[in-house]
Amino acid sequence: DADVTQTPRNRITKTGKRIMLECSQTKGHDRMYWYRQDPGLGLRLIYYSFDVKDINKGEISDGYSVSRQAQAKFSLSLESAIPNQTALYFCATSLGRGEAFFGQGTRLTVV
Amino acid sequence: KNEVEQSPQNLTAQEGEFITINCSYSVGISALHWLQQHPGGGIVSLFMLSSGKKKHGRLIATINIQEKHSSLHITASHPRDSAVYICAVPGGGADGLTFGKGTHLIIQP
Numbered sequence A: 001d002a003d004v005t006q007t008p009r010n011r012i013t014k015t016g017k018r019i020m021l022e023c024s025q026t027k028g029h030d031r032m033y034w035y036r037q038d039p040g041l042g043l044r045l046i047y048y049s050f051d052v053k054d055i056n057k058g059e060i061s062d063g064y065s066v067s068r069q070a071q072a073k074f075s076l077s078l079e080s081a082i083p084n085q086t087a088l089y090f091c092a093t094s095l096g097r098g099e100a101f102f103g104q105g106t107r108l109t110v111v
Numbered sequence B: 001k002n003e004v005e006q007s008p009q010n011l012t013a014q015e016g017e018f019i020t021i022n023c024s025y026s027v028g029i030s031a032l033h034w035l036q037q038h039p040g041g042g043i044v045s046l047f048m049l050s051s052g053k054k055k056h057g058r059l060i061a062t063i064n065i066q067e068k069h070s071s072l073h074i075t076a077s078h079p080r081d082s083a084v085y086i087c088a089v090p091g092g093g094a095d096g097l098t099f100g101k102g103t104h105l106i107i108q109p
Helices: none
Strands: A004-007 A010-013 A019-025 A031-038 A042-051 A054-057 A064-070 A073-078 A087-094 A106-110 B004-007 B010-014 B019-025 B032-037 B043-049 B052-056 B059-064 B069-074 B083-090 B097-099 B103-108
Touching: A004 A087, A010 A019, A019 A031, A019 A087, A019 A106, A031 A064, A031 A073, A042 A064, A042 A073, A042 B083, A042 B097, A054 A064, A073 A087, B004 B083, B010 B019, B019 B032, B019 B083, B019 B103, B032 B069, B043 B052, B043 B059, B043 B069, B069 B083
Parallel strands: A010 A106, B010 B103
Antiparallel strands: A004 A019, A019 A073, A031 A042, A031 A087, A042 A054, A064 A073, A087 A106, B004 B019, B019 B069, B032 B043, B032 B083, B052 B059, B059 B069, B083 B097, B083 B103
């Protein structure tokens, strides 16, 4: 089993719908991150969390919210999806500022 | 915010060639990451280094902190090395990483 698991792997949704992307990890890491990847732009930070009680906005947090339900779980929500949120989304974890471990990604298409 | 530049953006080479991918950044850092992304999309960490050189198999990563520059080398390249290679550094202002746009490497048999 993967150390960092994202669900779903692929999702097509309609404009205006609420959608949640989930991430769970078995590495026992304290820090968890959500990134999005767009062609030609590279990965950009959406939100990050240092522990269950600590949530921080990243570079592109508008239109997104997150929940750290437990040390091992970090969910990303799009309250009202729009087409320019079509992207590849990655969850990542690290122990402090150590090596980063990534999930397999969620390919989200908003139509 | 740290600016990360990678070169080249695209690289096609023949099997067996020695490959070099470069990364430069604008603000001093504690460590730099090299990542690999295969066509299926998953991202794997190759190296995290703060000084000198690291080697894993045919992959070698070097960093020059004073010059704010790092290189990733692949010796005896193989078609299975075909992937996108991404350089990343700690971001300024927010934690997490700031990424280069990646180098798309194709190794032809």
